[in-house]
Amino acid sequence: MSRTAYRTCPLCEAACGLELTVAGDRVVSARGDREHVFSHGFVCPKGATFGQLADDPDRLRRPLVRRDGRHVEVGWDEAFDAVADGLRPVIETYGPHAVAVYLGNPNVHTMAGGLYLSPLVKALGTRNVFSASTVDQMPKHVSCGYLYGSPLAIPVPDLDRTDFLLMLGANPWESNGSLATAADFPGRLKAIQARGGRFVVVDPRRTRTAAQADEHVFIRPGTDAFLLFGIVHTLFADGLVSLGRLDSLVNGLSSVAALAEDFAPSVVSETCGVPAARIRSLAHELASSPRAAVYGRIGTCTVEFGTLTSWLIDVINILTGNLDRPGGVMFPLAAHQRPGSGKGKGFRVGRWHSRVRGLPEVKGELPVATLADEIETPGDEQVRALVTVAGNPALSTPNSGRLDRALAGLSFMVSVDPYLNETTRHADVVLPPPDPTRKGHYDFSFLALAVRNFAAYSPPVSPIDAEAMDECDILARLTTIVSGHDSLHDQLLSRALDRVVSTPGSPLFGRSAADLPVSGDGPAERLLDVALRTGAYGDWFGLVPEGLSLDRLIENPHGVDLGPLEPRLPEVLRTPSGKVELCDPAVAADVPRLRAALDRPHEALVLIGRRHLRSNNSWMHNVPALVKGRDRCTLQIHPADAARFDLVDGDTVQVTSRAGGISATVEITDQVMPGVVSLPHGWGHDVAGTRQSVASAHPGVNSNVLTDETVIDPLSGNSVLNGIPVEVKPLAS
Numbered sequence: 001m002s003r004t005a006y007r008t009c010p011l012c013e014a015a016c017g018l019e020l021t022v023a024g025d026r027v028v029s030a031r032g033d034r035e036h037v038f039s040h041g042f043v044c045p046k047g048a049t050f051g052q053l054a055d056d057p058d059r060l061r062r063p064l065v066r067r068d069g070r071h072v073e074v075g076w077d078e079a080f081d082a083v084a085d086g087l088r089p090v091i092e093t094y095g096p097h098a099v100a101v102y103l104g105n106p107n108v109h110t111m112a113g114g115l116y117l118s119p120l121v122k123a124l125g126t127r128n129v130f131s132a133s134t135v136d137q138m139p140k141h142v143s144c145g146y147l148y149g150s151p152l153a154i155p156v157p158d159l160d161r162t163d164f165l166l167m168l169g170a171n172p173w174e175s176n177g178s179l180a181t182a183a184d185f186p187g188r189l190k191a192i193q194a195r196g197g198r199f200v201v202v203d204p205r206r207t208r209t210a211a212q213a214d215e216h217v218f219i220r221p222g223t224d225a226f227l228l229f230g231i232v233h234t235l236f237a238d239g240l241v242s243l244g245r246l247d248s249l250v251n252g253l254s255s256v257a258a259l260a261e262d263f264a265p266s267v268v269s270e271t272c273g274v275p276a277a278r279i280r281s282l283a284h285e286l287a288s289s290p291r292a293a294v295y296g297r298i299g300t301c302t303v304e305f306g307t308l309t310s311w312l313i314d315v316i317n318i319l320t321g322n323l324d325r326p327g328g329v330m331f332p333l334a335a336h337q338r339p340g341s342g343k344g345k346g347f348r349v350g351r352w353h354s355r356v357r358g359l360p361e362v363k364g365e366l367p368v369a370t371l372a373d374e375i376e377t378p379g380d381e382q383v384r385a386l387v388t389v390a391g392n393p394a395l396s397t398p399n400s401g402r403l404d405r406a407l408a409g410l411s412f413m414v415s416v417d418p419y420l421n422e423t424t425r426h427a428d429v430v431l432p433p434p435d436p437t438r439k440g441h442y443d444f445s446f447l448a449l450a451v452r453n454f455a456a457y458s459p460p461v462s463p464i465d466a467e468a469m470d471e472c473d474i475l476a477r478l479t480t481i482v483s484g485h486d487s488l489h490d491q492l493l494s495r496a497l498d499r500v501v502s503t504p505g506s507p508l509f510g511r512s513a514a515d516l517p518v519s520g521d522g523p524a525e526r527l528l529d530v531a532l533r534t535g536a537y538g539d540w541f542g543l544v545p546e547g548l549s550l551d552r553l554i555e556n557p558h559g560v561d562l563g564p565l566e567p568r569l570p571e572v573l574r575t576p577s578g579k580v581e582l583c584d585p586a587v588a589a590d591v592p593r594l595r596a597a598l599d600r601p602h603e604a605l606v607l608i609g610r611r612h613l614r615s616n617n618s619w620m621h622n623v624p625a626l627v628k629g630r631d632r633c634t635l636q637i638h639p640a641d642a643a644r645f646d647l648v649d650g651d652t653v654q655v656t657s658r659a660g661g662i663s664a665t666v667e668i669t670d671q672v673m674p675g676v677v678s679l680p681h682g683w684g685h686d687v688a689g690t691r692q693s694v695a696s697a698h699p700g701v702n703s704n705v706l707t708d709e710t711v712i713d714p715l716s717g718n719s720v721l722n723g724i725p726v727e728v729k730p731l732a733s
């Protein structure tokens with residue numbers, strides 16, 4: 001006998017609704033939920049394998065402890081005892097900063113990650129906090145922090161109402177979007193064209209998205225900031241600046257105009273490879289479209305001018321009057337969020353610095369590009385132990401070969417992870433969370449980035465196994481080990497309730513927290529219920545009868561539509577001035593570095609990454625349906641470069657950079673520009689000591705052996721993963 005269950009897919013940022021067929025406690029098939037208020041039946045190949053991912057025989061179901069060089073299964077108490085025995089002596093002997101923590105990308109896809117990691121990091125008390133954010137989107141957080149006062153105030157393109165979309169370094173046909181939650185992103189792009197609009201893609205590769213666009217503009221890797229500054233220059237020079245209703249809400253307009261003077265299209269054209277006339281016409285197109293948006297993603301962040309590029313994208317949206325208006329870029333308001341006051345303390349970085357390279361803290365963490373320095377370099381506060389949660393930095397961070405060697409030298413390492421992978425093979429203890437079918441789900445991160453406001457909660461499809469432990473319980477118990485205090489679940493709930501009854505202006509101000517009836521079967525659900533009921537659309541524990549609560553979301557398994565995005569300025573701002581700070585001095589101070597790069601000669605050959613629809617970083621390569629078919633981990637190279645190196649399709653080449661070398665199979669294609677080669681990331685599963693049989697049989701090569709940990713975007717600490725100078729040499733057959 002089978003049953004049907006509905007849930008949000010937690011595998012990427014698109015937040016699609018899935019319709020699952022469940023037999024017993026197993027998901028036997030998954031398809032798009034046609035009644036879902038946001039995704040309307042869309043599903044991608046990854047979501048369709050939801051059940052297979054859960055059933056993966058290589059998924060760990062009991063903790064592992066390393067004994068005599070081998071990982072063996074043990075019970076939970078024994079595993080936590082081993083964690084206490086490993087971590088506590090390091091902290092007692094060397095202090096809290098001797099323990100580093102690395103948080104991987106999947107944490108933003110779980111309720112436990114959203115609610116229980118912060119207490120764990122706080123309990124550790126370490127300055128050595130690292131995450132996947134500094135190999136991904138940190139420049140966007142930093143630029144938005146300076147512009148709007150909060151690194152989490154990120155405007156998204158209003159895809160469903162725009163007339164003209166300019167996309168840089170984004171490939172949603174493969175990724176389904178990022179920092180813009182939009183189930184069926186490709187369908188929404190096609191809808192722009194169907195209603196008479198246009199979208200233009202700027203990318204060094206003719207991606208699937210570029211192939212579908214009205215126009216594809218090739219650009220030299222890492223040079224988007226020049227193109228964007230050329231557009232800004234044109235907007236000022238040609239009298240196209242029109243802030244509209246933002247006129248009285250923006251500081252720093254003349255400072256940006258002054259900075260843009262050096263970047264006329266005729267000046268930047270040679271550097272970025274885009275004709276000056278096209279730069280000018282893009283500016284005019286953006287200014288003249290009734291509703292236009294500029295959107296940039298990974299290719300604009302993982303470059304040496306990542307923060308400047310991210311900032312310029314918002315600057316153009318502001319100068320053309322497209323910030324915070326329908327069809328432009330807008331700020332979502334998620335159900336667990338509350339509108340703000342429109343003012344705040346603003347954004348700052350550098351509250352502490354990394355020990356070895358002196359790199360500033362950003363958003364509570366340090367650049368992962370310096371994690372190996374902190375482990376390898378002797379001295380006070382040298383990192384001797386590491387906690388990883390859902391991360392695989394041995395594959396996903398720059399010069400990963402060096403980090404892999406550094407991990408092997410740690411005194412102790414504990415990983416919360418469902419797999420024994422390239423990183424967790426170094427762990428002394430591995431604590432596996434339950435599979436995603438056995439967890440409740442609410443997207444704390446991505447509902448705050450959705451192109452339409454909606455809310456959805458998915459209860460667990462099946463109960464957790466007797467031998468498994470809930471992920472919140474795992475993180476709470478780790479927190480107890482380092483803090484000495486237990487009952488974290490109760491503490492978090494009473495803190496959340498106390499906040500709503502003690503905040504002046506709250507509709508519940510002065511009430512007793514004990515009188516507020518909280519719903520939810522698990523600790524994360526109870527915290528979610530409080531957040532929903534006291535959020536922007538909440539029922540305020542009965543004061544707003546039609547408002548949201550966890551129970552209301554459970555009654556609506558296809559989600560609750562909360563309408564199109566609404567203007568939020570100035571309420572969303574957290575700047576001390578209560579205005580958009582268009583030209584923060586920290587950002588302006590980085591512009592001379594960009595100007596100096598105008599005179600730099602081009603590298604002969606540079607490496608960029610690429611995405612594939614059936615892949616998501618490093619962690620989905622153990623699902624047979626997602627890795628079958630021809631090898632996707634190839635080195636794409638332009639025919640002119642292939643001729644230069646005397647290569648034919650399928651040849652094996654040696655690729656080298658300052659950081660390291662790999663051998664790769666050549667794929668000759670004019671999808672990449674001359675002078676550019678492309679490898680996907682997240683591969684390289686051919687190391688000993690892992691337990692991912694499918695991935696090991698389809699290992700690919702690790703592109704991050706080539707990326708360079710010594711080069712970062714200085715404002716954000718983000719790694720540079722695109723535009724890496726490389727050499728290619730044929731390998732003797």
Ligand code: SF4
Pocket residue numbers: 009010011012013014015016042043044045046047048176183184
């Ligand atoms: S696009 Fe993302 S959220 Fe949607 S089904 Fe695919 S993996 Fe899941």
